[in-house]
Amino acid sequence: MIDLPVFALILFAASLHASWNAFLKGSGDTLLSTTLVMGGAALIAIVALPFLPVPARASWPYLAASALLQVGYLGLLVRVYRTIDMSLAYPLMRGCAPLVVALVSRFWLGEALPALAWLGVATICAGILTMALWARASLRPAGLTAALANAGIIAAYTLIDGTGARLSGTPTAYTLWLSLLTGLAMIAWAMRSRGAAASAYIRRNWPIGLLGGLGTIVSYSIALWAMTMAPIAMVAALRETSILFATAISAFVLRERVGPPRIAAAAIIACGAMLMRLA
Template sequence: MGDWIVSLSGTSAGETLALVLALSAALLHAIFGALQKGRHDPIISRGAMDSAYFLMMLPFALWVVPWPEPHMWPIFAGVFIIHTGYKLLQAAAYMRGAYTVVYPVVRGTGPLFTVFGAYLLFGETFTLTQWLGVAVLLAGIFGLAVYNLIHITVERDTLVPALWLAVATGLFVALYTTFDAYGIRASTHPFTFLVWFFVIDGWLMPILALRRARKLGLRPAPGPLALRGVFGGVVAIASFGSVMLATRLDKVGEAAILRETSTVFAAAIGYIFLKETVGPRRLFLMALIAAGAVIVEAGG
């Protein structure tokens, strides 16, 4: 299957598959973010999910996919450092700010930085129409964040540091998006990169989560936490795997922009599951996000 993925790179079929994968990653990433922000402490939730996908992928890494080439190990070291920074910043932002305020800021700054990173690393450029789409999408994302900032009353005292942490997290989103794209393109076998990514990325957060639980004296019920971990682990594999394959098949910048329609899905999740209201203004802003993504894709 890895050879088939490689053969589609640069073709019209590959572009179509990249579009489907990026939009799938958007929905899945919104679900993943809600799981981390939800019932348990964000670091503990993330630790449970990381341990789940580590254990799921370890047998595939050892006995199924080809082993990584020697030149991939320094790349995996970079991946580990960047993703660890991203996860710690994301957890810190979630601990201080409401989900529907923090999430749009993270996802809005991420693609903007990614577009420039893709230009510097891969020489990718956008047309004037695509830049218009980027502007429309970012207007919707940041407009949604400002609207939520004005109207949401929970966690107001820590909201300003949460927003700064969200911007920093967005920078790390751009770093991991471009660096992961570099890594999966450097590997002869795309699925080797994906499987080993989850193994290398998944061992640290469970340790940090255990230390945090002991420090705070938290004893979460093991059943619900394990269930959240397994479900989140599956979602993470599907989400991060989809967007990495999308960047292998097509432009990194376009995949990053399309993934940020996750903000629309996040708002829907906030309304349905977190009981956060969605009025006509927020619906209009979400429509801007979707329209911006459509313009970027059509403009290419």
Template sequence: MADVLVALSPAASGLSPGVVAITLVAAVLHAVWNAVAHGIPDRLVGFALIGVAYTVIGGVTACVVGLPPASAWPFVLGSALLHVVYTLLLWASYQLGEFSQVYPVARGTAPWVVAVIEVVLGHDLPVIELVGVVVISLGLVSLALDGGRPSRSALPALAAAVATGFFIAGYTVVDAAAVSTTPVLVYATWMFLIQGPVMPLIAVVRRGRRLRTQTVPVLLAGLAGGVVSIAAYGLVLIAQTSGATAAVAALRETSIVIGAVIGTVFLGERFGRGRVIAAVVVAAGIVLVNL
């Protein structure tokens, strides 16, 4: 437990400009790969191809970087397991609900949970940072609820999205503890390699021989989504070496604002006054986190 507390203790109350830049780039990439995953009509195939990219890139990189130290294996296995459940819940969320609603709920839930976990573990967040985390999360959730009170039919999707957010928070805390003692490249390599085969195996079991013909039309898009996902997460792990876990987690969630812009420009989705106000709230939270 002491090691976890040390890993979660920030070196400073704010984030350096370099960490902010890295995290924002990761946010853009995260929004892009999620848009790709949602944009593939057969989402099981889409997530399976992303898993193939994880497996191939992880396998090749593992041959170069070698095994992680023995002390890192609990973190690697724990994070991989949390990522598997997160992926299954995200897949379910996209099956049940609209991207513009479930993605913000999932991403907006995580900073709250991360902050609570840190407090429970004994880390006293600076008040201004805590306020920033809350403000960012409120802005993101307001984006999700922009269309008004959710209908009863939307509740299963929202429940899956909230559950997704809890697992995002879980692997965020595990990863923050791990990267303080393990090289980021080694850790990320094995985490992706272990979780990668799960969705492809599910797709093979569910689709059988049909999978090959269903995969061909979206092969490049799905594999590209996996590559972008790896890049996005690797940058987040680098940012987490700063120690400011809650601040990085909150700043990363600006990906939903970027996702809303992607939806407007490329998918023709609405970006009305309510979403503009919510985006401003998120921006205000970012300022508070970095004061």
């Protein structure tokens, strides 16, 4: 069982993650908002990294691979939020990933899960299927494909970062280096595709970018630290209680038509994550 303080911190990280995704979805320009947040995280990393130890050399290949995957994830995230409501896209992306993490970590890392944890995996799967069945009439194939592809990327970078953070000896510095590499890549992408518009947007909204960047760093630092304390699959599943936060934000802040079926499906997915906590 995951210790209660670790459990509480992961829930806090989950709420932060759902909040910054809601900002991206509701911003009106997902690419520039994503760049703003990641650029803010990169700036914070530049200031903080001189005061932290350098991650162990063994973690560097994991750091490089994760940075590439993170850029791909953010690119797909922009596409997903342009085509699907957050109340549907977020659970599909975040709910599918723990299934892959649990299966792969069993064979790659040798982290066997107890029976109750596998029950949690099955429950998460049931929630995802419930949501997909209820929403099948409104799903756009391109958006659905992007959401499911992003679930695979999330699973990949979760496993890579969980291993890399353990090898680094300093999960916080590992997270900051990842934020720096990802943020610089996103800024380069935005400048090339949007030019002056991107520069103007960042100048107008840089305080929001710093706040969002701080939230991103804190959220992922907690998750990676937790992965050094508990099995990666269990932390990844528990972190996806962010689905409940995302569903609530979608309904009350973004004013999406969530409806009882999506609420029920999100609750099932979250229950599956909670079973992972109890395993």
